[in-house]
Amino acid sequence: MASSKRALLIDTAQALFYKNGFRATGIDLILAEAGVAKKTLYHHFTSKDDLIIATLMQRDQQLLLRLKTDTQRLIPVQTCQTKLAPIMAFFDALAEWITSEQFFGCMFINGSAEYPRHDDPIHLACREHKLLMMQLIESLLVEVELSDKKSVVRQLSIIADGAIVGAHTMSESDSTRFAKIAAQAVLTHFCLNYTQ
Amino acid sequence: MASSKRALLIDTAQALFYKNGFRATGIDLILAEAGVAKKTLYHHFTSKDDLIIATLMQRDQQLLLRLKTDTQRLIPVQTCQTKLAPIMAFFDALAEWITSEQFFGCMFINGSAEYPRHDDPIHLACREHKLLMMQLIESLLVEVELSDKKSVVRQLSIIADGAIVGAHTMSESDSTRFAKIAAQAVLTHFCLNYTQ
DNA sequence: AAATAACTAGACCGACCTGTATACTTCTGC
DNA sequence: GCAGAAGTATACAGGTCGGTCTAGTTATTT
Incomplete structure (x- = not known):
């Protein structure tokens, strides 16, 4: 699988952004929920x-x-x-x-x-x-x-x-x-x- | 006038909240724009x-x-x-x-x-x-x-x-x-x- | 004139924010 | 089997956030 972490991050972010809003949802919460390291996020995405x-x-x-x-x-x-x-x-x-x-x-x-x-x-x-x-x-x-x-x-x-x-x-x-x-x-x- | 500062704060906040969003607008910006001290804001309002x-x-x-x-x-x-x-x-x-x-x-x-x-x-x-x-x-x-x-x-x-x-x-x-x-x-x- | 309420200026707090850096480990393609 | 990519864990920087506090100043009211 090419990048399951990327997909996991998007799925987790989608659920949290949708439920709580974009600005109200911090990067750290997404990372904790997804169980992914911060470095991995910024490897796949340039910014929030x-x-x-x-x-x-x-x-x-x-x-x-x-x-x-x-x-x-x-x-x-x-x-x-x-x-x-x-x-x-x-x-x-x-x-x-x-x-x-x-x-x-x-x-x-x-x-x-x-x-x-x-x-x-x-x-x-x-x-x-x-x-x-x-x-x-x-x-x-x-x-x-x-x-x-x-x-x-x-x-x-x-x-x-x-x-x-x-x-x-x-x-x-x-x-x-x-x-x-x-x-x-x-x-x-x-x-x-x-x-x- | 009972509390012109209160009205001024609401007017200023309304313009900024409307134009930039609620979470994106910080208290400090509202205060700077209105030219009002922070203490005055928290005298009239209990919170953001x-x-x-x-x-x-x-x-x-x-x-x-x-x-x-x-x-x-x-x-x-x-x-x-x-x-x-x-x-x-x-x-x-x-x-x-x-x-x-x-x-x-x-x-x-x-x-x-x-x-x-x-x-x-x-x-x-x-x-x-x-x-x-x-x-x-x-x-x-x-x-x-x-x-x-x-x-x-x-x-x-x-x-x-x-x-x-x-x-x-x-x-x-x-x-x-x-x-x-x-x-x-x-x-x-x-x-x-x-x-x- | 005295007392009280409203205000200013600004330091300060702890928490949280996005994003980076370091050091190490695991996975994967050739 | 080895090189490079992708991953973990975590500390940290630099900033902003909402909110409190101190100390002094202006207005208003009685």
Whole structure:
């Protein structure tokens, strides 16, 4: 195995950063939790910020993969029109994630909150994830005929983010239910071939 | 004046916390910026967390007042149905705030991100603000006949939060435009007496 | 005018932070 | 089997953190 320690460090850091925040989580805690020497960390990463970005990149891939997989699994159980099933299933996948045991909001929204400067590499990494999330939403709308697809993608992205924030900030895990309803309303409004 | 220093400290802290984050902003920087002695800070506040909460409470009042005022001002220029004008004006007020010079997201979303534990006093203060925000949205819907008002309030609240997050995390200030469109779609869908 | 409250300036504390250096050990590829 | 990479353990540097303390100064109130 090339560098299992590197992977172990990222996994440990991810759990701690997500649960407690980036600035609140010290290097020493990560090292103690992972059982790894400090020298090893700085062998694989140039700085804490570098570790944060690597953590965000892994989280990005894992979360998108999870949402994609869960969405596909949930498409068949949708009761709506076939072409809308993928995007509706996406909101169910979102609900599963949000109501799962370990949910502390979106790591990327949290990251951009802790590193507010728009030119900060960490902030930019968070932005990158949100762009990929929008691409995922767009990919689930390929079969849907919309009067303005770009606009609908933006609207659904906003609704998804709002649901995540609502669930975390207000500790109300049922926000995805309302997000799905809002998404349906948007799709009804802009779908050219919609049948209730 | 009872305690101008206390007000000065809160004002200074608010600007710095908002721009740079809570944990990233040290007590010493606030004191230097405000030109106030450390002893004075700990005369008015028991701890940094106490100052943070006082800051959040002031911010809560100021932001809600600003949004209420701006909403009232923007009601007359709405082109939609009269009864929907208040809530539509709210999304324009949101847009004015988001596109204003100094915007670093929602201080309460950021706060709950930095203090993720749901029982943390700071997290709870952020939650409180979001509840008041929902009350504001609800108050703008009094004249609107809706099939399920509670549900619509939640949906609009989610859309508003999504717009704020989108503007900050993705650095795209036009998110409120799409939020307003989504809000219109939701209202169209649930409004009993809607006419386009 | 006296007393009390609010304030300044700055030293200081212990804890914690990121990151580096030293010295040694284990693993791994050729 | 040996060289080099990757690892451990730990001390340490240099700084910042929140918070306390002392001592003296200004304001306010009665």
